[in-house]
Amino acid sequence: MEFDSSSSIWDGVYYHSHLFGGLMLTAALLGLSSSYFGGLGSSYLPYMLSDLGFFYKKKCEKKRIRVYMDGCFDLMHYGHANALRQAKALGDELVVGVVSDEEIVANKGPPVLSMEERLALVSGLKWVDEVIANAPYAITEKFMNSLFNEHKIDYIIHGDDPCLLPDGTDAYALAKTAGRYKQIKRTEGVSSTDIVGRILSSLKDAEACENHDNTSSLPNDDHKESQSNSSHISQFLPTSRRIVQFSNGKGPGPNARVVYIDGAFDLFHAGHVEILRSARQLGDFLLVGIHTDQIVSEHRGKGHPIMHLHERSLSVLACSYVDEVIIGAPWEVTRDMVC
Numbered sequence: 625m626e627f628d629s630s631s632s633i634w635d636g637v638y639y640h641s642h643l644f645g646g647l648m649l650t651a652a653l654l655g656l657s658s659s660y661f662g663g664l665g666s667s668y669l670p671y672m673l674s675d676l677g678f679f680y681k682k683k684c685e686k687k688r689i690r691v692y693m694d695g696c697f698d699l700m701h702y703g704h705a706n707a708l709r710q711a712k713a714l715g716d717e718l719v720v721g722v723v724s725d726e727e728i729v730a731n732k733g734p735p736v737l738s739m740e741e742r743l744a745l746v747s748g749l750k751w752v753d754e755v756i757a758n759a760p761y762a763i764t765e766k767f768m769n770s771l772f773n774e775h776k777i778d779y780i781i782h783g784d785d786p787c788l789l790p791d792g793t794d795a796y797a798l799a800k801t802a803g804r805y806k807q808i809k810r811t812e813g814v815s816s817t818d819i820v821g822r823i824l825s826s827l828k829d830a831e832a833c834e835n836h837d838n839t840s841s842l843p844n845d846d847h848k849e850s851q852s853n854s855s856h857i858s859q860f861l862p863t864s865r866r867i868v869q870f871s872n873g874k875g876p877g878p879n880a881r882v883v884y885i886d887g888a889f890d891l892f893h894a895g896h897v898e899i900l901r902s903a904r905q906l907g908d909f910l911l912v913g914i915h916t917d918q919i920v921s922e923h924r925g926k927g928h929p930i931m932h933l934h935e936r937s938l939s940v941l942a943c944s945y946v947d948e949v950i951i952g953a954p955w956e957v958t959r960d961m962v963c
Contacts, residue, residue, distance in 0.1 A: 689714075691806070692771055693781040694721030694759045696728050698735040699819050700745040700892055702870075702935055703811035705942035709869060710808040711781040712751040719775055720752050721759030731761045731790060736820070737893070744894035748901070750872075750944040762795040768802065783810040813861070819891070819930065826927035862934035870941040872948070876909035884961075886913030886953050888920045890929040892939035904945035912940050913953025923955075 693711040697704050712718040722742050728735045735742070739757065747755050756775070760767050763780060771777040780799040784807050787795040799805040876882050885903045889896055889912075904910040914937045920929040929936065937951045954961075 688716040689778045690717045690719060690776050691715035691779045691781050692719045692721065692775070692777040694723060694756075694763075696723045696732065696735060696816075697742045697746050698728070698737050699816045700737075700742070700939070701814050701816070701819060701931070702938035702942065703814040705749055705751075705870070705939065706811040706866075707783055707808060708746075708749055708751050709942075714779065714781060714806055714808070717753045718751055719754040719756060719771075719777060720746050721756040722746055723761050724758035727759075727761040736816075741894040744897050745892070748897035748943050748945070750942060752944075762789055763797075763799050765798055768798055772804070777804075779804050779806045781806050781808060783808055785810045814935070822930045823891075826930055829927040862938075866938065867934075867941070870938050874947070876947070880909045881907035882909045882911055883907035884911045884913065884957070886915065886950075886957070888915050888924070888929055889936050889940050890920065890931055892931075892936070892943075896940075897943060897945075900940075900943050900945045909947045910945055911948050911950065912946050913950040914940060915955060916952045919955050 691711055691714050693708060695704065695707075708718065708720065722739065725735060725739050737745075743755060743757055746752055754775075768780070771780065780796065782796050782805070789795055794800070796805055883903050883906045885900070887896075900910065900912070914933060917929055917933050931939070933952060937949050940946055940949050
């Protein structure tokens with residue numbers, strides 16, 4: 625009898641290896657007795673045991689789960705990064721689809737960042753293994769089959785917030801029907817729309833401040849100014865657990881060359897990714913200093929930064945080139961820091 629490892633029988637054996645393995649072991653033991661197998665005898669035992677070893681070996685070779693998540697990823701923020709972190713946790717390899725400019729315009733309006741910038745941001749995240757450019761906004765049957773057959777995707781992932789097409793239908797309906805859909809929790813407190821609102825509010829604050837300098841101060845001016853400044857305060861509540869989730873959790877080795885770079889890293893963009901990549905190439909461990917909100921405001925003016933210290937720290941930590949950050953780094957590099 626000849627065994628073909630490529631036949632469909634082996635797939636059945638793989639999924640029921642505990643049952644088949646028991647049968648093979650029983651058959652091997654019975655093979656010691658010629659009363660059951662005639663002239664087969666014990667000479668056949670080594671072959672049967674080798675086949676049994678093959679089954680257990682195949683069982684140990686666990687299939688790597690590939691998951692897919694798509695999005696516009698415009699004005700990349702820590703909420704996007706956290707979504708992809710959660711998606712990666714549902715599998716072994718994460719493939720990310722970046723929706724095309726044309727599809728975004730048709731379904732949401734013009735994006736702020738170009739496709740090249742959005743690709744650079746997504747590719748620079750530590751949880752992303754592959755990127756598909758110009759992905760469709762909706763999971764069509766043709767694209768879904770391409771994901772399953774060409775890209776070997778096991779599950780399609782999306783957040784628990786609804787994603788509706790202009791006609792009101794669910795963009796992920798086909799994936800759900802196919803039973804290949806998984807859901808993650810949306811990160812509260814931030815969105816691209818929220819960030820645009822913060823930018824506009826910041827511009828209004830700067831304009832109001834300029835007008836205030838050119839006119840006499842009224843009794844209620846300070847109160848109005850404080851109200852304006854509070855209008856774009858983030859609702860994000862940082863926790864140590866979230867920081868740990870984003871961190872590599874490893875320090876530099878005993879002989880590692882540590883590279884330090886600092887900055888505001890406000891509204892994390894493709895230029896930040898590139899400079900961090902270049903800095904990482906200079907050594908073995910990249911430490912990034914994130915300036916406080918007060919320092920950024922002093923050097924860039926009122927209304928800055930748009931993202932507060934902990935939000936900016938998470939965006940930097942999510943970058944694959946970064947090993948560790950200093951949250952609230954000083955403006956000047958002191959001798960104490962170097963030592």
